[in-house]
Amino acid sequence: MAAELAKSRPARARVQEKESPWNDAVGIAMLVVAAMYLLALVSYDPMDLPTWFWLSVTDQPNLVVKNFVGRFGAMTAGASLYLAGMAIYLLPFSMTWFGVCKLASNVKVTGRSWLGVALMVITTAAIFEVQDILNQRDNITPLGGGGGFGYLIGGSILANLLGKVGSTVVLAGIYAVGFFLASGIHPLQAIQAIRMEITRAWETYQIRREIAAREAELADNPAAVPTPSRRKKSTLEIKAETAPAGPLVTPELGLTFEPPKPKIIDSSASRTHTEETDKPRLSDVWEKKRAQKLEQAPHGTLGSLAVRFKDYKLPELDLLSWPDESLHKPTDPRELMAIQDTIIKALASFNVKVEAGDITRGPAITRYEVRPVDGLRVARIAALDDDIARATCAERINILAPIPGKDTVGIELANKDKVIVPIRELLEDEVFTNGKARLPIALGKDVYGKTIIGDLASMPHLLVAGATGSGKSVCINGIITSLLCRFAPDELRFIMIDPKVVEMQNYANLPHLAVPVVTDPKKALLALRWVVREMESRYQMFAQEGCRNFETFNNRNRKRAAANEARRAAAAAQGAPEPVVEEEPTPEPEPEPVQPAKSVKTSAGTDDVRVSAAFAKAAAAADHLVDGTSPPWEDAEVAAELEAETLPVELPVDHNGDWIGDSRPPPPRARSQEFIIPDTLPYIVVIIDELADLMQTAPADIEVAIARITQMARAAGIHLIVATQTPRADVLTGVIKANIPTRIAFQVSSALDSRVILDRKGAENLVGKGDMLYVPPGGAQPIRSQGALVTDDEIHAVVERCVAQGKPIFDVKVDDETGEMGGDDDEEGSGVSSEEEDTLEKCLEVIRQEKKASTSLFQRRLKLGYGRAARMMDILEDRGIIGPGEGAKPREILVDMDMI
Numbered sequence: 001m002a003a004e005l006a007k008s009r010p011a012r013a014r015v016q017e018k019e020s021p022w023n024d025a026v027g028i029a030m031l032v033v034a035a036m037y038l039l040a041l042v043s044y045d046p047m048d049l050p051t052w053f054w055l056s057v058t059d060q061p062n063l064v065v066k067n068f069v070g071r072f073g074a075m076t077a078g079a080s081l082y083l084a085g086m087a088i089y090l091l092p093f094s095m096t097w098f099g100v101c102k103l104a105s106n107v108k109v110t111g112r113s114w115l116g117v118a119l120m121v122i123t124t125a126a127i128f129e130v131q132d133i134l135n136q137r138d139n140i141t142p143l144g145g146g147g148g149f150g151y152l153i154g155g156s157i158l159a160n161l162l163g164k165v166g167s168t169v170v171l172a173g174i175y176a177v178g179f180f181l182a183s184g185i186h187p188l189q190a191i192q193a194i195r196m197e198i199t200r201a202w203e204t205y206q207i208r209r210e211i212a213a214r215e216a217e218l219a220d221n222p223a224a225v226p227t228p229s230r231r232k233k234s235t236l237e238i239k240a241e242t243a244p245a246g247p248l249v250t251p252e253l254g255l256t257f258e259p260p261k262p263k264i265i266d267s268s269a270s271r272t273h274t275e276e277t278d279k280p281r282l283s284d285v286w287e288k289k290r291a292q293k294l295e296q297a298p299h300g301t302l303g304s305l306a307v308r309f310k311d312y313k314l315p316e317l318d319l320l321s322w323p324d325e326s327l328h329k330p331t332d333p334r335e336l337m338a339i340q341d342t343i344i345k346a347l348a349s350f351n352v353k354v355e356a357g358d359i360t361r362g363p364a365i366t367r368y369e370v371r372p373v374d375g376l377r378v379a380r381i382a383a384l385d386d387d388i389a390r391a392t393c394a395e396r397i398n399i400l401a402p403i404p405g406k407d408t409v410g411i412e413l414a415n416k417d418k419v420i421v422p423i424r425e426l427l428e429d430e431v432f433t434n435g436k437a438r439l440p441i442a443l444g445k446d447v448y449g450k451t452i453i454g455d456l457a458s459m460p461h462l463l464v465a466g467a468t469g470s471g472k473s474v475c476i477n478g479i480i481t482s483l484l485c486r487f488a489p490d491e492l493r494f495i496m497i498d499p500k501v502v503e504m505q506n507y508a509n510l511p512h513l514a515v516p517v518v519t520d521p522k523k524a525l526l527a528l529r530w531v532v533r534e535m536e537s538r539y540q541m542f543a544q545e546g547c548r549n550f551e552t553f554n555n556r557n558r559k560r561a562a563a564n565e566a567r568r569a570a571a572a573a574q575g576a577p578e579p580v581v582e583e584e585p586t587p588e589p590e591p592e593p594v595q596p597a598k599s600v601k602t603s604a605g606t607d608d609v610r611v612s613a614a615f616a617k618a619a620a621a622a623d624h625l626v627d628g629t630s631p632p633w634e635d636a637e638v639a640a641e642l643e644a645e646t647l648p649v650e651l652p653v654d655h656n657g658d659w660i661g662d663s664r665p666p667p668p669r670a671r672s673q674e675f676i677i678p679d680t681l682p683y684i685v686v687i688i689d690e691l692a693d694l695m696q697t698a699p700a701d702i703e704v705a706i707a708r709i710t711q712m713a714r715a716a717g718i719h720l721i722v723a724t725q726t727p728r729a730d731v732l733t734g735v736i737k738a739n740i741p742t743r744i745a746f747q748v749s750s751a752l753d754s755r756v757i758l759d760r761k762g763a764e765n766l767v768g769k770g771d772m773l774y775v776p777p778g779g780a781q782p783i784r785s786q787g788a789l790v791t792d793d794e795i796h797a798v799v800e801r802c803v804a805q806g807k808p809i810f811d812v813k814v815d816d817e818t819g820e821m822g823g824d825d826d827e828e829g830s831g832v833s834s835e836e837e838d839t840l841e842k843c844l845e846v847i848r849q850e851k852k853a854s855t856s857l858f859q860r861r862l863k864l865g866y867g868r869a870a871r872m873m874d875i876l877e878d879r880g881i882i883g884p885g886e887g888a889k890p891r892e893i894l895v896d897m898d899m900i
C-alpha cells in the first residue's frame with residue numbers, strides 16, 4: 001500500500017529526488033545503517049554494555065558480546081531504548097523507507113521527512129507511556145515502554161494535563177502530522193487510498209466467492225456448459241433455468257429485481273452438418289419456383305434470355321464445402337470466466353464496480369458482458385478501454401457501452417482460435433431459403449451465432465470498405481456466390497467493374513454478365529452510363545404498362561391472368577355469359593430491323609425493344625443529365641420535334657398529376673415508338689470493386705453517374721455494390737454516401753477511416769480476416785459479425801457449373817453503341833483510327849460553332865451513338881482540347897478553336 005500511497009501523492013508533496021550518483025550511495029548507506037540498527041535493537045542485552053557506560057547494570061559484563069553489532073550496537077540500542085523505549089523501532093524502519101526512496105530517486109528525503117520521523121517516534125513513545133504499553137521489561141527499557149521521552153511528555157506532562165484519553169487523541173493527531181511529513185502523503189489521499197484498499201479487498205473476496213459458487217454449480221451440473229454439438233439446446237436450457245420465475249418485480253413497487261444469472265453461450269461452432277436425405281435439394285426447390293413462374297407467364301412473349309436459359313439448372317449447394325469439424329476446439333468455460341474476472345478486477349482497480357454478465361463466444365470474437373452497479377456511468381467503462389486491453393493482453397478491444405437493448409456493457413476480445421463461417425451454412429439457413437428477401441445475400445454470422453442474410457433489393461445499394469487484406473473481396477465473392485446459387489441468367493444479370501483487374505477474372509465467362517468484365521477505369525464510366533440508360537428505358541416500360549416499379553412490372557401478367565381467371569370463374573358460377581375479359585398482351589410481330597444508332601436496348605434481351613429515332617433522343621436525355629448539358633427537350637428544335645410526337649401516356653400519377661412512382665418521371669415518350677415489352681425483366685447488380693481507381697480518372701462524372709443510379713435505380717431492379725480499400729472523403733464523397741445507407745466496414749487503420757465509412761468509430765477495433773461491422777438498411781447500430789468464407793475452389797466450382805450451361809450474351813452491341821465496351825483486350829484507346837480522326841474533325845467543327853462540347857451535343861448534331869460520342873470526348877480531353885468533366889458543369893474549352 002505504501003507504494004500506492006506514494007503514487008497517489010499530490011503534486012506538491014511529490015518532490016522528486018534529483019538524479020545524482022550520490023543518491024545510490026546514500027540510499028545504500030541508509031539501508032545498511034537501518035539494518036545494523038535493527039539488528040542491534042533486536043539483539044540488545046544490557047549485559048553487553050561496557051561497565052563504564054552509564055546504563056551498565058553489572059560490574060562484570062559478558063565477555064562474549066551477544067549483540068549482533070558488538071558493543072557499539074549494544075550501547076546505541078541501550079541509549080535509544082532508554083530515550084524512546086520501544087517506539088525507537090520506528091527509526092530503522094523509516095530509514096529503510098528513506099534508503100529505498102533515495103535509491104529509486106522518486107521521493108526526496110528532506111529535513112521535513114526526518115522531523116516527521118522524530119514526531120512519530122516521540123508521540124508513539126508518549127502513547128506507550130500514557131496507555132501503559134510494553135512497560136514490563138525493565139531491563140530493556142528502564143524508563144518504561146515509552147522511554148525517557150514517553151515518561152516526560154506522555155506521563156509527566158500530557159497525562160496530568162489532559163488525562164489518558166485526551167492525551168491519546170492529541171498524540172494520535174501529532175503522530176498523523178509526523179506521518180504525513182515523513183511520507184509526503186496528503187491526509188485526504190491517504191484516507192481515500194485506505195478506503196479503496198478496503199473496498200478492493202472486499203470485492204476480491206466477493207469475486208472469489210462468486211467464482212467458487214459458479215465452479216461448484218458447473219461441477220454439480222455439467223450440462224450448464226454447452227458443447228458445440230448441442231449448442232442450441234443447451235443455451236435454451238440455461239435460459240429457461242435462469243429466467244426469472246413469475247412476474248417481474250420492480251423497485252418502484254418496493255420489490256427487488258434480481259438480475260438473471262450470467263450464462264456462457266458458445267455460438268462459435270458452425271451448425272452441425274447432417275446429410276438430410278429426405279429433404280429436397282434447395283436448387284431443386286428454387287428451380288421448381290422458377291418453372292412455375294415461367295409457366296404462369298403468358299404465352300410466347302418471354303424475353304429471349306428466358307427462352308435461352310429455359311433449361312438452366314442452378315448450381316447445387318454440394319459444390320460448396322463444410323469445414324472440418326474435428327479442427328474446432330471446444331470452449332473452455334473456465335478460461336472465459338478467468339478473462340471476465342480479469343476484466344472485472346481491472347475495472348475495480350479504477351474504482352469502477354461492475355458485476356459479471358453473460359459471456360458469448362462467437363466465431364471470431366468473444367463478448368464479455370458486465371453490469372455496472374447503480375449510479376455508475378457506462379462512459380467510465382468505455383473510457384478504460386486501454387486499461388482493459390492491457391489487463392487482458394489483448395491487441396484490440398471493442399467496448400459496447402451499453403449493448404443495444406440490454407442493461408449490460410459488452411467488452412469484445414478476439415478469440416485465440418478463430419472459427420470460419422462457411423458460406424454453405426448460410427445458404428442452407430432457413431432465412432436464406434425461405435426468407436422474404438427478394439435478393440438474398442449471405443453476409444456472415446453475428447456474435448450470438450445468428451446468420452446475417454441481407455436483402456439487396458431492400459438495401460437497395462451496398463458500400464463495402466476496409467483496409468487491404470481485411471476481407472472485402474471474400475465478402476463480395478460471397479455475395480456473388482449467393483446470387484449465383486439462387487438466380488438463373490435470365491433472372492439476374494451482373495455488371496462487374498474491376499479496375500484491379502484480378503479480382504473478377506473468375507467470373508469472365510459467367511452467363512449472367514450483361515457486359516464483359518470492365519477493367520479499364522475509363523470504360524467504367526461508359527458502363528455506368530449504360531446502366532443509367534437501361535434504368536431510363538425501364539422507366540419508360542413501367543410507364544407504358546402503368547406499373548409502379550420492378551416488382552409490379554414483373555408480376556403484372558400473372559396478376560392479370562389471375563384476375564381474369566377469377567372473373568371467368570365467378571361468371572361461370574352465376575351462369576351468366578362470359579364477360580369480356582381484359583386482353584392479355586399479345587406477342588408483337590417480329591420487329592423491323594432498326595438503325596443501331598437510333599435504338600435503345602434493354603438488358604432483358606438483346607432484341608426485345610425497338611424504339612423510334614425520336615424516342616432514342618428522349619432516352620438519350622439521361623446522358624445529358626450525366627454530362628451536365630441541357631437535355632434535348634430544352635433545345636428548341638428538339639423540343640418542338642418531341643412535342644409534335646408526344647402522346648398522352650398513362651403515367652403513374654395521382655389526382656394532382658404528381659408522379660407517384662419511386663422516381664422522377666421519365667422524359668416524354670414519342671408517338672412513333674414501337675416496343676416489344678418483355679414479360680419480366682432481370683435484376684441488374686452492378687459491382688464496382690475499387691471505387692478509388694475510378695475516382696482517379698473522372699471523379700465528377702463517376703460521382704454523378706453513381707449518384708444517379710443510387711437515387712433512382714431501386715425501383716428499376718438495379719442495385720449497386722461499391723467496394724473500396726481507400727475510405728477517404730474524396731473517394732466516398734458525401735453524394736455517394738448519402739445514397740448508399742447500407743454499409744459494411746471491415747478493419748481499418750484509424751477511427752477517421754471508420755467515420756468515413758460508417759459515420760461513427762468502431763471499425764478500427766475490428767480484428768481483420770472477415771471481422772466486420774454491418775449497418776443494415778434503416779438499422780441504427782452496426783452489427784458486429786464474422787463474414788462468410790467462400791474459397792477460390794468453391795467459386796471455381798460454382799462458376800464452372802454456370803458456364804457449362806451457356807455463354808454470356810452481352811447486351812451492349814459494342815460496335816454499334818460504344819465502340820468501346822467489347823472487352824478489355826482491344827486497343828487501349830491510344831490508337832485513333834483514320835475514321836475516328838474524320839469524326840473528330842466534325843466534332844471540332846461542332847465545338848467551333850456551338851462554343852461548347854458535350855457527348856449529347858455530338859450525338860445530336862453528328863448522329864453518333866452514345867459510345868462513339870463519348871469516345872470523341874475522351875480523345876478531345878486526352879489531347880488537351882477540352883477540360884475534364886466536372887459534374888453538371890459543361891466541359892471547359894481549353895484552346896482557341898480558331899487556331900486549330
Ligand SMILES: Nc1ncnc2c1ncn2[C@@H]1O[C@H](COP(=O)(O)OP(=O)(O)OP(=O)(O)O)[C@@H](O)[C@H]1O
Nearest residue numbers: 467468469470471472473474725769770787788789
Ligand atoms: N470471412 C472470412 N473468414 C476467414 N478468413 C477470411 C475471411 N475474409 C477474409 N479472410 C482472410 O483474409 C484474407 C484477405 O481477404 P481478402 O482478399 O478478401 O481481403 P481484401 O480486403 O479484399 O484485400 P485487398 O483489398 O488487398 O484485395 C483472405 O485470404 C483470407 O485468408
